[in-house]
Each structure stands twice: as structure tokens, then as C-alpha cells.
Amino acid sequence: MHRRQFLQATTVASLTALTYARGASAQMGGMPGMSGGMMGRLFTSGSTWPTGLPLRRLDVLANTSPIPDEFEGTLIAAPYLASLVSGRTTELWGYNGAFPGPLIELREGQQVIIDFGNRLGLDSTIHWHGLAVPADQDGSPMDPVAPGADRAYTFEVPMGSAGTYWYHPHAHQTTTLQVGHGLAAPLIVRSADDPLGALPELTLMITSLSLDSNGQVTTGATAMGGMGGMMMGGAGELLVNGQKLPLHSVTPGGTERWRIINATADRYLRIGLDGHRFAVVGTDGGLLGQPLPGLTEWLLAPAQRVEIVVSIAAQQSTRYTLRDLGYAGGMNGGAGGELLTIETGRVPAQAPVTLPATLRPVADLGPAIARQRVVLSGAGMGMMGSFLINGKSFDMNRVDLETAVGRVELWDLVNTTFMDHPIHIHGTQFQVVGRTVRGLATPIAYPAWLDTVNVPAGETVTIKTRQMLPGKRMFHCHILPHEDAGMMAVLDVQPE
Ligand code: C2O
Ligand code: CU
Ligand code: CU
Numbered sequence: 426m427h428r429r430q431f432l433q434a435t436t437v438a439s440l441t442a443l444t445y446a447r448g449a450s451a452q453m454g455g456m457p458g459m460s461g462g463m464m465g466r467l468f469t470s471g472s473t474w475p476t477g478l479p480l481r482r483l484d485v486l487a488n489t490s491p492i493p494d495e496f497e498g499t500l501i502a503a504p505y506l507a508s509l510v511s512g513r514t515t516e517l518w519g520y521n522g523a524f525p526g527p528l529i530e531l532r533e534g535q536q537v538i539i540d541f542g543n544r545l546g547l548d549s550t551i552h553w554h555g556l557a558v559p560a561d562q563d564g565s566p567m568d569p570v571a572p573g574a575d576r577a578y579t580f581e582v583p584m585g586s587a588g589t590y591w592y593h594p595h596a597h598q599t600t601t602l603q604v605g606h607g608l609a610a611p612l613i614v615r616s617a618d619d620p621l622g623a624l625p626e627l628t629l630m631i632t633s634l635s636l637d638s639n640g641q642v643t644t645g646a647t648a649m650g651g652m653g654g655m656m657m658g659g660a661g662e663l664l665v666n667g668q669k670l671p672l673h674s675v676t677p678g679g680t681e682r683w684r685i686i687n688a689t690a691d692r693y694l695r696i697g698l699d700g701h702r703f704a705v706v707g708t709d710g711g712l713l714g715q716p717l718p719g720l721t722e723w724l725l726a727p728a729q730r731v732e733i734v735v736s737i738a739a740q741q742s743t744r745y746t747l748r749d750l751g752y753a754g755g756m757n758g759g760a761g762g763e764l765l766t767i768e769t770g771r772v773p774a775q776a777p778v779t780l781p782a783t784l785r786p787v788a789d790l791g792p793a794i795a796r797q798r799v800v801l802s803g804a805g806m807g808m809m810g811s812f813l814i815n816g817k818s819f820d821m822n823r824v825d826l827e828t829a830v831g832r833v834e835l836w837d838l839v840n841t842t843f844m845d846h847p848i849h850i851h852g853t854q855f856q857v858v859g860r861t862v863r864g865l866a867t868p869i870a871y872p873a874w875l876d877t878v879n880v881p882a883g884e885t886v887t888i889k890t891r892q893m894l895p896g897k898r899m900f901h902c903h904i905l906p907h908e909d910a911g912m913m914a915v916l917d918v919q920p921e
Contacts, residue, residue: 473511474669486527495536503544513640518606524667526610539578543570552595555876560896566597587616588711589684589730601905605644609688624682633689635661678739678774687725690905693752697722699745707732710854710874712785726847726879728903736777787872793835803842818911825914830921840880849877851898855890895920
């Protein structure tokens with residue numbers, strides 16, 4: 426069947442219309458003075474989440490292309506009904522009816538075609554978070570896909586991009602609403618020569634879902650920004666691969682590679698595993714130069730990813746908890762919580778694996794030839810609090826910064842507010858070169874590829890960045906209610 430026909434055959438118009446009416450009224454009827462966190466806490470008490478179920482492996486999106494080195498897949502965004510909490514049916518919005526959506530597995534250099542059908546009641550897009558795809562394939566708010574419409578996203582997977590990414594909608598002012606209803610999924614790029622390719626691997630997609638006492642998603646109340654989601658660590662339950670505190674069975678002594686994705690709208694996750702140390706081997710854009718061993722925790726800001734290697738203790742039939750240790754930074758810290766139970770089996774222990782000393786070179790981008798300043802500010806903390814970049818609220822018809830293809834720049838990300846903001850730039854991976862706290866500069870100890878960096882309250886983070894493709898790119902705070910409230914700007918990348 427031709428792909429267009431397939432897309433047309435998959436319509437759920439009536440459910441869509443109903444959904445959007447409900448989403449919109451929740452948005453209007455929300456209490457703007459109240460934080461998303463508080464709403465979540467008040468309303469989630471009625472729902473009972475099953476815990477301890479075997480950890481779900483995510484569906485993998487099928488490659489329907491007969492052509493070698495090409496990947497073609499179909500993603501339909503539509504509302505559907507799911508059983509998440511006892512005695513209730515929850516309306517989610519999903520890609521291909523799954524929460525999280527299907528895992529897309531790509532290889533460096535592959536040609537990719539994703540046929541997207543929007544069966545939601547509002548404009549949507551698919552944004553390939555962290556991947557350097559052409560500006561017009563990036564799913565930015567400048568290219569909305571109307572309700573009922575289809576479009577194909579086509580791009581080539583850049584060489585050197587092997588790493589852990591994710592995809593999500595990026596429609597104007599409704600990203601919180603859409604991601605909050607379940608539209609988010611992982612994307613992994615593999616290389617031909619992965620130095621850790623022999624390790625057993627797990628993808629842990631962490632999302633938060635806020636349900637009211639009827640089991641319905643409440644994120645609409647905070648979708649328009651304001652105080653929503655920025656205090657008390659946001660609203661809702663922390664889920665791993667769509668499950669509340671699932672169970673992952675391991676071989677005692679086994680060494681595993683875990684790809685952890687913070688796909689929450691607004692949560693800082695300080696990841697730790699009881700009784701264990703781990704090595705960080707990769708960040709947003711893939712592997713580090715060398716493993717960072719012996720760590721007990723790792724702060725994962727909203728939208729960031731981390732790859733860790735854990736050697737599980739050798740004791741049989743023992744349980745350990747992977748948790749969010751809580752974060753006290755800025756005003757948007759969270760109390761933490763349990764994420765995943767690890768249980769060792771009743772089998773002989775494996776010997777731990779020794780990691781290679783080097784992983785993949787993280788090259789310096791070279792000398793910077795320009796310096797730009799990005800000041801984060803906010804006016805008023807009341808119900809109409811504003812979230813600004815260089816003094817302005819987002820306007821997609823305005824250009825805020827300019828650069829040119831190939832130009833290496835230093836950007837000073839200056840946070841003048843009392844809360845942390847995770848700043849994300851589309852179209853590239855960058856490196857943090859230093860931090861300044863009250864005038865004191867600290868260089869960064871090791872280079873790593875990031876597309877999102879946490880800029881703590883009152884601090885300045887300096888990054889080195891370069892865009893290799895022309896066009897207009899978004900850069901913004903990835904606390905989604907802040908993004909929707911205007912903490913986003915446009916970078917115009919001129920052709921060489
Ligand atoms: Cu993950 Cu502009 O987005
Ligand atoms: Cu992005
Ligand atoms: Cu922010």
C-alpha cells in the first residue's frame with residue numbers, strides 16, 4: 426500500500442475533536458495562580474498506579490524501505506485510550522498508539538523518511554531533538570502540520586552523530602500540552618564501530634504524567650505557562666518507559682549500558698542507583714572521550730540524555746532502586762522519587778566488564794571567531810510571570826541572533842533569574858567551555874557533546890557552538906511551560 430493511502434486510512438476524527446475541546450477547556454479553566462506541581466499533587470491522589478511490573482521494552486519503529494541505507498517509517502499522532510491506573514481509562518495522545526512512542530533506531534549516514542500523519546485536533550510537528558537535520562525538516566514551530574494533514578520528514582543521519590536522542594512535537598505554544606499527553610519517544614543513532622557495542626543495553630525513557638482523580642491528563646491547565654511546572658519539581662508521576670516503578674531483572678555481577686532520557690516537561694532528575702557507582706560514558710550527542718567512572722549521581726536536566734555503564738553487585742536475589750535523588754537547585758528543584766527496581770537473579774554471578782580506556786574522540790571545534798550573549802530573565806513571579814531571552818518574548822517572525830554556516834562562536838548563557846533553565850539549541854551539538862559564578866570562572870574538566878545545558882540560577886555558562894546547515898533555528902528553555910510562555914528565540918544561520 427502506498428504510504429499516502431495508509432495515512433489517510435488512519436483517521437480518528439471524532440475522538441480527536443472531542444479531545445481538543447477538552448484540552449482547550451482545561452487550558453482556559455486552569456487556575457493560573459496555582460503551580461502545576463500543586464495541581465498534580467492534589468489531583469493525582471485518586472489514581473492508583475500498578476508498580477513492580479516487568480520493565481517494558483519499547484516497540485521499535487519498523488523500517489519499510491526496501492532500499493539499503495534508507496529508513497522509512499510511519500508515525501501517526503492521534504488520541505487513544507490507555508489503561509494506566511486502576512479502574513480508569515486515560516485518554517493519551519500517542520505516536521502509533523504507544524506511550525512512549527516507538528523507538529526509532531537509525532545508523533549514521535542513513536537516509537531517513539518519516540511519513541507523519543497528524544490526527545490530533547491541533548497543529549503539531551515532529552522535532553528530532555538533538556539531531557542536526559536541515560532547518561526545514563526540524564519540525565520547528567515555523568512548519569506546523571495542520572490537523573488531519575500529512576507530511577514527510579526527510580534527512581540524512583549525520584556521520585559522527587551516534588548517540589541517544591528523542592522526538593516530540595514542537596507546535597507554537599502547545600508543546601507542554603502535547604508532550605504532557607504522551608507525545609514523546611526515543612531515537613538512537615548507531616555507529617558501525619561502537620566501542621561499547623557488546624554490552625547489553627537498556628533504554629530508559631523517563632516521562633512525567635499528571636492525572637486527575639478521573640484518570641485524565643491535567644497538563645492542559647499549565648500549558649500556557651505562568652507558574653505552571655516551574656516550582657516544586659513539576660507535576661505528576663515519574664514513569665519509566667510509561668510504567669510506574671517497573672522491575673528490571675539482571676544477572677548478578679552483570680555489566681549493562683543504560684541510555685537514560687529525561688523526557689519530562691519540567692523535572693530535574695538527579696539519577697542514582699542504591700549501593701552502586703557507575704561510569705558515565707555518553708551525553709546528549711554520544712560517547713565521551715573517556716569513561717567517567719566511580720560516580721554516585723548525575724544531574725539530568727529536562728531534555729538531556731546520559732549513557733551510563735553499571736556493574737551490578739554480585740549478590741543473588743537482591744533488589745536495588747534507581748532513583749531521582751531530588752534536586753535543590755534554583756526554585757525548580759524536586760523532592761525526587763523511585764524510578765526503577767533492579768533485581769538480581771538466582772544465577773551465578775558474572776565477572777564485571779572492564780571498560781575501554783578511550784571511547785570516541787570529542788574534538789575541539791577550533792578557535793571561536795565571535796562571541797554572543799544570551800541573557801535569561803523573568804519579570805514578575807505572579808500568575809503572569811514572563812520568561813524572556815535578551816529581554817524579549819518569543820516571536821517567530823523576528824530574528825534574535827545571527828550566525829553563519831561553519832562559524833565557531835562562544836555563547837555566554839547568562840541566567841539572571843532565581844531558577845535554573847535548561848537551554849537547548851536546535852541543529853547542532855555544542856561543548857560547555859566554562860561556568861562563571863559571581864564573577865569566578867571555572868573551566869570544564871572534560872569535553873562532551875550537548876544540545877541542552879543547565880544554566881543554574883544566577884550563573885553564566887559559556888559554550889562553544891557551530892551550525893553547519895543554513896536556516897532559522899530555535900533556541901530555548903526546555904522547561905516546556907517556559908518555552909510555551911516565550912523563553913525561546915530565533916537564530917538565523919546564513920549560508921557561507
Ligand atoms: Cu526538544 Cu526545541 O526542543
Ligand atoms: Cu531540539
Ligand atoms: Cu526555563
